[in-house]
Amino acid sequence: MNSPISNPYIVEARYTEQHIPQYRNNVLIAALPPIPSDEQLAEELFEFPEFAGAQREWPTSERLCMVAELSHLLRPLQRHINLARAFDTLIRTGYSRRGVRSKEHMETYQRLYEAQQEGRAFPRQMKRSANAQLSSALIGLPGIGKTTTVRRIFLRYPEGIHHPDGVLQIPYLHIECPHDGISVKGLALSILRKLDLLVPDAKYLELYKPSLAAEVLLNHCARALHNHYVGVLVIDEIQNLRNAGKTKVSLMAALVTSANELNVPIVFSGTNKALKVLNLDGSVARRSSAAGFPTWESLTKSGDLTAPEEWEDLISTLWTFQWLKKPVILDEVMSNFMFECCQGIPDFAVKLFMCAQWRGMLDGTETFSIETLAAIMSNELSRIAPIVEALKTGDADALCRYEDITPPEFTSLLDDALNAYEGVRQRGAALTADSPAFVPRVTSILVEAGINEDRALSMASKVAEEGKAVGIVEATSAALKLAKPPAPVRGKKKPANEAAKLIQLAPDDYRNAIRRANENDTTTFDELVAMGAARPLHELLGYV
Incomplete structure (x- = not known):
């Protein structure tokens, strides 16, 4: 392996003294960032776009881009701070049972080697430990902010820590299950692929060929996790496990076994559908309900901006970021209507607020109303209607059916908004028939479409004389209609x-x-x- 500093996200270890007895004399913990206060966690989790009132006078094209920056907004609530605290404690507690090249560390290597000789992923006889496993699960509705928050939390930690004795410590490993499902082998390859990105010149995918059996690959994967002292393994979108029952059981059993054998805490993250996966095995269910990871439900609401709950805290913060020239004042009527539209899901609220601003900019009103919000929910955000309705009625069966529905991506929403208005969609869309460039531009396009130049000029001139078409697209379409032969008259009887x-x-x-x-x-x-x-x-x- 070459110098680890070739990866800019790997740092040289700097150790801090540990006051907690079980954390002392452990370089893996001493190399982590110091235990933060709640205030420090909140400050580190904040993610706001840069905003100033003067930006409201900027050109529309620039303000559209500024509104798009709201997609990264994170207003830390108590649930975010609690989750960050739980992750920090989980990582440190896991490391407290491990040490760099300790006796226990080498014994684990020996057991993994013996299992490999038998063609198994893990030893037949598991080691016994009096310590409770600290793995857990983060379950919540789609759009509630689970994955975004986890990524923000992990920004607190370096991706890798290089120790003077050559040990490369990886504090966390975040793996997402693909939407088309994942198997035992797929999970192992995902972990090895992620390690290749983090560890300079590791080349695990070259060393351990994907054609190997699943058990063999999982054994190699376990040794790689052990070798790099991974602090926590997060398996995100766990509900995307393949539908085959045996595959689910074998994969979950493998994850539980690896957590026991390696003392690497595992956090399963996903929607409510993941509960069915986690309940496949009693040991998995027990392991997914510890370490202070509560289920994330919709944001709580008081209905009173002067006595805010989670929803009022979020919407009050979000409302300050308006690039409209006529910003809308937030009152309890508007706040409550937004809640009705979004049912306390932060992702839905941010996207609705963004679409409202884009509409105000593009239609020239430079503002929006409750009617605007209702129209957006019926159009741009119509895909989330089943979830919103299920949340309103409390229909658990409906939530199970629609739980994986998510609104369009932010870029798709912006494209939809732009396409709804002539003059913004493309260059030349607002070109009128009295413009000197109208006939030449339309003629040029018709010629490129294969029409004779003289004929194209005649068609373009005729469209200009009619004066009805606005924009290049509409004018070209009108000209092409002139090239079509007249349709036969229907209903006329022949002798x-x-x-x-x-x-x-x-x-x-x-x-x-x-x-x-x-x-x-x-x-x-x-x-x-x-x-x-x-x-x-x-x-x-x-x-x-």
Whole structure:
């Protein structure tokens, strides 16, 4: 391995004295950032865009981009601070049972080696420990901010810490299950791939080939985690495990075994659907309910801005970031309506607020109203309607069905807003027929489409004379319609003799009755009887 400093996110260890007895004389803990106060945690978790009132006079294009910065906003609430505290305690407590090249550390290596010789991921006989396992689970609604908060918390720690004796310590490893599911082998490869990104020149994926059996790969993975003293392993989006029951059971059993054997705490993170996964095995369920990780429900609401709960704290902070020239004042009516739209889900609230500002900028009103918010919920954010309705009614079954629905990405929402307004969607969209560039621009596009230059010029000129089209796209579409032949007039009957010339029918074709009825001024039924293709009703019934 080359110098670890080739990775800019790996730092040289600097040790601090530990006052807690069980943390003393442990370099893995001493190299971590000092235990923070709640105030320090809140300050480190804050994520606000840069804002000043003067920015409201900036060009619309720049203000649109500033509004997009709200996608990174994080207003720390007590639940965020509690989660950060729980993670910090979990990492330190896990390290307190481990030491750099200690006797226990080397014994674990030996057991993993013996398991490898047997073709197994872990030893048949697990080591016994009097310590309770501290792994847990972070469960909550989609859009509540679980993954965003975890990532912000982990920014407190370096990705890697290089110790003077050559040990490379990795305080955390964050793995996300893909949406199409993951297996035991897939999990092992994800962990090795992440270690390759963190550890300079490790090349684990080259060393341990993906074609190896799942048990063998998991054993290599366990040794890599052990070798780099991983402080906590977070398995995010755990609800995305494959549907096959045996696969789920084997994967969860492997995770539990690795936590026991390596003393590496594991945190399972996911939506309410993950509870079904975690309850597959009793030991997993017990392990996912410890270490101070409560279920994250919707933000609590008081309905009174002067006596705020979580929702009022969030919306009051969010409301200060308005780049509209006519900013909207937040009152309890607006706050409560926003809550009704979002049901206390922070991600929904931020996106609704962003869309409202984009609409105000693009339609020229430079403001928004409750009616604007309602329209956005029916259009741009219509995808989240099932979740919002399920939360309103408290329908648990509906939440299970729709729990993985998330609103569109921020970039998609901005594209939708831009596409809704002419003049912003593209260059030349506001070009009018009286502009000198109108006819040449339309002609050029028609020529590129394969139309003769003289014909294209004539078509473009005619569209300009009509003066109805606004913008290049609309003008080009109108010109192309001129190139189409007129559609045949429907409903116009051709003379009978002309139809006879055009269509030659077989003598027994029923359609001959229609033609003869027109020629002889009789009914179609009479002609069918004459052809022997039909019989009068009284004959069918047996009457004379």
